[in-house]
Amino acid sequence: MEKNAIIYGQEFEYCFIEDKGYLELEVFKGPRLNPLSFDFSSQLYHHQQMNYSKHKEPLAKAMGFAKNPNPHIIDLTLGSAGDALILLSMGARVTGIEMNPVIFRLLENALERAQMSKEQSVKEMSSHLTIVHDHSMDFLEQTDETFDVAYLDPMFELSEKKSLPPKKMQIMRDLISHTPFFDAKIICLAKEHGVRRVVIKRPLKGKELFPGVVGTVKGKTVRYDIY
Ligand SMILES: C[S@@+](CC[C@H](N)C(=O)[O-])C[C@H]1O[C@@H](n2cnc3c(N)ncnc32)[C@H](O)[C@@H]1O
Numbered sequence: 001m002e003k004n005a006i007i008y009g010q011e012f013e014y015c016f017i018e019d020k021g022y023l024e025l026e027v028f029k030g031p032r033l034n035p036l037s038f039d040f041s042s043q044l045y046h047h048q049q050m051n052y053s054k055h056k057e058p059l060a061k062a063m064g065f066a067k068n069p070n071p072h073i074i075d076l077t078l079g080s081a082g083d084a085l086i087l088l089s090m091g092a093r094v095t096g097i098e099m100n101p102v103i104f105r106l107l108e109n110a111l112e113r114a115q116m117s118k119e120q121s122v123k124e125m126s127s128h129l130t131i132v133h134d135h136s137m138d139f140l141e142q143t144d145e146t147f148d149v150a151y152l153d154p155m156f157e158l159s160e161k162k163s164l165p166p167k168k169m170q171i172m173r174d175l176i177s178h179t180p181f182f183d184a185k186i187i188c189l190a191k192e193h194g195v196r197r198v199v200i201k202r203p204l205k206g207k208e209l210f211p212g213v214v215g216t217v218k219g220k221t222v223r224y225d226i227y
Pocket of ligand 1: 076077078079080081082083084097098099100103134135136137153154155156176180181182
């Protein structure tokens with residue numbers, strides 16, 4: 001991707017801007033929105049201060065932290081790494097796969113900055129994150145690595161009641177489609193790599209993505225289906 005190239009979303013157009021090593025995606029044609037960038041350092045620091053309970057936090061319960069406090073998790077839909085950063089702060093090692101090249105470039109930049117943080121704990125947590133630009137089915141077909149848990153968070157469809165997603169989600173929604181880029185085979189593929197549980201994030205009242213759910217952990221707004 002060339003530095004000054006125009007990037008086409010589904011509706012809007014964008015360009016990258018970089019200032020002192022900080023990369024942002026700016027809307028070039030479209031609504032007035034704040035540029036999109038990821039800040040792993042402040043998020044990791046925040047999560048660490050929150051000191052989430054591994055016995056109460058729904059994401060931690062779904063991942064099975066109580067039994068394995070330092071799992072190697074493969075996040076097959078990394079996105080802005082929001083969930084991955086929470087998992088890192090809880091003690092996981094995370095390999096995150098992202099297929100979208102624009103989002104991946106923002107992720108790379110955020111990770112580089114976090115790895116140079118003056119905050120030692122942030123530096124350490126970010127050293128436990130590996131990011132890969134690939135399609136997660138292709139990645140699983142090729143890798144020899146093993147993992148304890150696989151995590152999937154496909155983009156939810158917008159509910160009919162809501163006309164627009166929150167502002168900070170509008171760019172993400174314009175760049176990525178809500179159609180899942182994988183099928184049920186991903187569960188078997190993950191299990192061929194040592195994965196003992198696959199966790200899929202769903203809207204609280206949404207349909208199961210695939211049949212075969214063996215357990216569910218409910219949060220306030222989302223649900224984690226376990227396979
Ligand atoms: C809803 S977002 C994930 C959000 C993430 N859990 C977070 O907390 O920031 C879904 C992401 O998965 C990516 N994605 C979807 N299917 C994929 C696939 N098969 N391989 C790799 N990335 C995929 C999309 O490009 C998108 O960035």
